[in-house]
Amino acid sequence: MLFPSLFARLEQNRWNLGSDIRWQDFDASKLTERHLHGIKMNAILEWSAMPTAEMFLRDNSQDADFSAFTSIWFFEEQKHSLVLLEYLRRFAPEFCPTEGELSAVRFSFDSAPALESLALHFCGEVRLNQWYRCAASYHREPVIRQIYDTLANDEARHARAYLDYMRKSLQQRGIEAALAFAKIGVLMTNARVNKAMHPTNLHVNKALYPDDTVNGRLPDPRWLEQWLSDEIRFDRQWEQKVEQGILGNLSGLLDHDFPDSHALRSYHKKLSRSAANP
Amino acid sequence: MYCLCSDKSHDEIMEEQRRTPLSFELMINAYTRCMDGCGSCVEELRERFEKEYIASDLVILRVGQ
Numbered sequence: 001m002l003f004p005s006l007f008a009r010l011e012q013n014r015w016n017l018g019s020d021i022r023w024q025d026f027d028a029s030k031l032t033e034r035h036l037h038g039i040k041m042n043a044i045l046e047w048s049a050m051p052t053a054e055m056f057l058r059d060n061s062q063d064a065d066f067s068a069f070t071s072i073w074f075f076e077e078q079k080h081s082l083v084l085l086e087y088l089r090r091f092a093p094e095f096c097p098t099e100g101e102l103s104a105v106r107f108s109f110d111s112a113p114a115l116e117s118l119a120l121h122f123c124g125e126v127r128l129n130q131w132y133r134c135a136a137s138y139h140r141e142p143v144i145r146q147i148y149d150t151l152a153n154d155e156a157r158h159a160r161a162y163l164d165y166m167r168k169s170l171q172q173r174g175i176e177a178a179l180a181f182a183k184i185g186v187l188m189t190n191a192r193v194n195k196a197m198h199p200t201n202l203h204v205n206k207a208l209y210p211d212d213t214v215n216g217r218l219p220d221p222r223w224l225e226q227w228l229s230d231e232i233r234f235d236r237q238w239e240q241k242v243e244q245g246i247l248g249n250l251s252g253l254l255d256h257d258f259p260d261s262h263a264l265r266s267y268h269k270k271l272s273r274s275a276a277n278p
Numbered sequence: 279m280y281c282l283c284s285d286k287s288h289d290e291i292m293e294e295q296r297r298t299p300l301s302f303e304l305m306i307n308a309y310t311r312c313m314d315g316c317g318s319c320v321e322e323l324r325e326r327f328e329k330e331y332i333a334s335d336l337v338i339l340r341v342g343q
Contacts, residue, residue: 013317129282149314156282156316241285248280248287 002168003068006161010072013157015150017083022146026091030141036088036095038135038231039144041223043084044097045200048105048214049077052121052199055109059117066118066165073158080151087147097219104217109204115173115180118165123188124199125159126245128152130238131228138232163249170253175275178254182268185250189243189261200224279322283315292326299338302327 015021053074060066081102088096112120132152136145169177188197200214201224211217215224228234247258258264279288286309294309302324306312312320332339 009318126282153283153316157318159282160316160318244285245280245282249282252279252287 001065002161002164003065006069006164007072010076010157010161013153017079017086021083021143021150023090023143025142025146027141027143028091030139031091031144034231035139035141035144036092037220037223038227039084039087040095040097041218041220041227043081043088044101044105044218045214045224046077046081046084047102048200049074049081051106051109051214053077055112055117059111059114063114065168069161069165073161076154076158080154083147083151087144091143101219104219105214107205107208107212107217110206112204113180115169115177116184118162118169119181119184120188120199120202122159122162122166122249123184123197123246125155125162126249127188127198127242129155129159130242130245131232131234134232134234134238159245159249163253166253175271179268179271179275181250182254182264182271185246185258186261186265186268189246189264279319281310281312281315281319283312284310284319286310288319288323288326291323292330295327295331296340299331299340301333301338302331 053070056070056073057067060070085096129152132148132155136148136152139145139148166177166181170181190197203209203212204214205212215221218224243261247260247264250264251258254267256267258267280286281288281291284291291305291309295305299305300308305327306320306323310319310323312323327333330341332341
């Protein structure tokens with residue numbers, strides 16, 4: 001069981017919302033209304049950990065270990081939302097989302113294959129780690145820079161925890177798990193598929209289509225694309241860091257060298273063929 | 279294994295250490311961003327360091343040298 005050691009690892013790195021954030025360093029002169037709008041949108045996006053946690057618990061009801069970990073992950077993601085809400089409450093209360101805006105991103109997700117879902121969220125955490133690192137380097141206001149750096153580190157720890165569960169699944173389910181992880185890795189490192197490849201952009205409830213992505217339920221559904229392209233400028237260089245993070249870790253996990261997405265795609269094809277013709 | 283905070287694989291980090299050996303703490307400071315990052319890789323890098331190096335405050339020796 002991974003839960004006890006993961007609990008200890010995450011507990012050791014836990015930060016305090018009241019005392020570890022240097023709220024006193026706030027500098028209003030380095031902030032624009034557009035920045036505040038982005039902070040509001042990110043606070044709402046982080047709130048969407050709630051339906052994701054509900055999905056994890058439902059789809060992994062047979063896996064007590066992973067379900068226990070979900071409790072920590074959910075706590076930390078809600079804390080991410082809370083620290084951004086607290087920033088707005090202190091410095092720009094007019095930008096605080098309403099409860100209605102927060103509730104809009106809580107809706108039921110369809111069941112998803114557990115292994116693919118696990119890999120998808122590993123990739124999502126790697127991407128979020130880089131988005132927040134990029135956001136921290138873009139902002140000039142010291143408190144929000146510190147907050148984004150802090151969130152980036154949490155997301156990297158979450159990615160590592162998901163990777164630990166992927167390793168455990170690989171030991172238990174072998175080729176079935178390798179196929180699922182490689183498939184999602186290919187999809188999540190192909191920038192031509194979608195520029196903002198993150199779970200919050202995926203359609204997750206057929207009955208609600210097309211109103212079934214978390215991003216689509218934000219008060220400003222076009223915000224994420226604009227934030228990435230025109231504001232924090234998440235360019236090719238940053239995108240490469242995401243790819244390297246995903247491919248580098250999948251290389252270690254699957255014991256195969258994946259210098260680029262093509263190599264992972266070839267691996268997935270070969271593995272699919274050998275699984276079909278054992 | 280790949281360190282997300284350093285944007286480097288553990289192999290790349292250990293390769294830099296081989297080129298210019300440092301004590302463990304200096305290695306982490308010089309070749310990684312773990313101290314400003316999430317810290318998840320520190321224990322795994324320590325295990326690799328301890329397998330490959332015998333270190334005191336004064337001398338760093340690669341095992342087998």
